[in-house]
Amino acid sequence: MQKAHITPGQLNWDDLKHFLEVARSRKATVAAARLGVDYTTVSRRIRALEQALGALLFEKSRGTGFVLTPEGQRLLGFAETFESTLQAACEQVSGAGLSLSGNVRIGSTEGFGSFFVTPQISRFQQRYPDISVDVVAVPHFLSLSKREADIAISLERPTSGPYICSRLCDYRLRLYATPAYLAAHRPINALADLEGHPFCGYVDDLAFSPQLLYLDRVVPRAASRLRSTSVIAQYQAVLQGETLGILPCFLAGPDERLVEVLPEQVEVLRQFWMYYREDLAKLRRITLVAEYLRACAERNHAFLLGEERSMRFD
Incomplete structure (x- = not known):
């Protein structure tokens, strides 16, 4: 041409x-x-x-x-x-002198987006009713370059790209079961007692991040009889009282139907990273949502680490 x-x-x-x-x-x-x-x-x-x-x-x-x-x-x-x-x-x-408006799309991991981001961002909209927010909570990464999201919350820090990135928070995962499961099986008092118990976990070759492949490292020789790409599906499996599962404390901790198993011996510490494109930093609605999410994570530091069972709101 x-x-x-x-x-x-x-x-x-x-x-x-x-x-x-x-x-x-x-x-x-x-x-x-x-x-x-x-x-x-x-x-x-x-x-x-x-x-x-x-x-x-x-x-x-x-x-x-x-x-x-x-x-x-x-x-x-x-x-x-x-x-x-x-x-x-x-x-x-x-927008000078007027309320902020527009749309912000947040891409997040499935569990965190559903059980933490969505409840918190619902309160944000009470303050800023003219800003609409999409929470895309999915068990895979979203592309900011393709504008699948404006703000991404990920298990891994991006290694390249024109991004403004920060560590959003640490969070903890622990081993959970129902009281009915524990009553129907032999007592679990030490790591050695976990041998032979059924576990649910991730499908190894379909996990979107190596950060999710923690079961074998935390519980060697764990018998994973039910696997899913979804942490919410794993949570539902544990609730049925037929299996043990390692779940995020922000997801399983508030649920009184579940109890922690060997909390001092079985735990995993992970991080969430938040980032958005440098050019979007010019938009006040983007930085406002990012600042709000950062404040929510700081306020809920103990909750995300499993030290409190109730989520805090401002």
């Missing part, structure tokens, strides 16, 4: 907006649904942008969808920076 000589004023923001959605979703149909337009509009916008720039931005295939070319990759970084700058300008200019 012949290179064009254009000025910034000739670029159309609507074309760039369509480009960003296709780059993130890799599907024109998905981009169209997100933008509230039809497929032909998306295709037309992409063609117009490619013609204006004199560059092919996507390679298309049935298997992988719309894949960015090297030129498309270069444009993506500039387009995302421009998008964030434009959002920040709108927020600061039109």
Whole structure:
């Protein structure tokens, strides 16, 4: 495609907006649904942008969808920076003296997102009713580069990327069972007494982080007869009274149907990391939610470590 000589004023923001959605979703149909337009509009916008720039931005295939070319990759970084700058300008200019508004999407691990982030962020919306929040609580990592989330909470610190990252909190996991299970089995007074007991745990080859593969290290030769990729599924399994399970204290601790087993001998300490793209730091709603989550974690330090059974709210 012949290179064009254009000025910034000739670029159309609507074309760039369509480009960003296709780059993130890799599907024109998905981009169209997100933008509230039809497929032909998306295709037309992409063609117009490619013609204006004199560059092919996507390679298309049935298997992988719309894949960015090297030129498309270069444009993506500039387009995302421009998008964030434009959002920040709108927020600061039109929002002067007004309540904050907009959407913030938080991507989190399944258990923490469901049992800690969601209860805490519900109180946040009492203060800021015009900020809508999506909590995406899933048992896998989300991509910030594809804008699957604005703020990520992960078991591991990112090793690369233009991110603002901080250690959100430590949390503890312990061994749990129902009183009925313990009453129906021989007493457990030491680690050696765990041999032969059934455990539920993760599916090793499907665990999204090595930080989750702690069962064999904590309880050598543990008989894991029921496995799941979901910590919430493991929690439900333990509640049935047929198995033991190592669960986060923030999830199992408040549940009076469960009791800790060998709490001084069986425990795992892990961390959560929170991060978001540097360009999103310009948006007050993003930093506000991040600051709120950090304050919630600090307030609940003892709860997350299993030293208290009740979650605290401000």
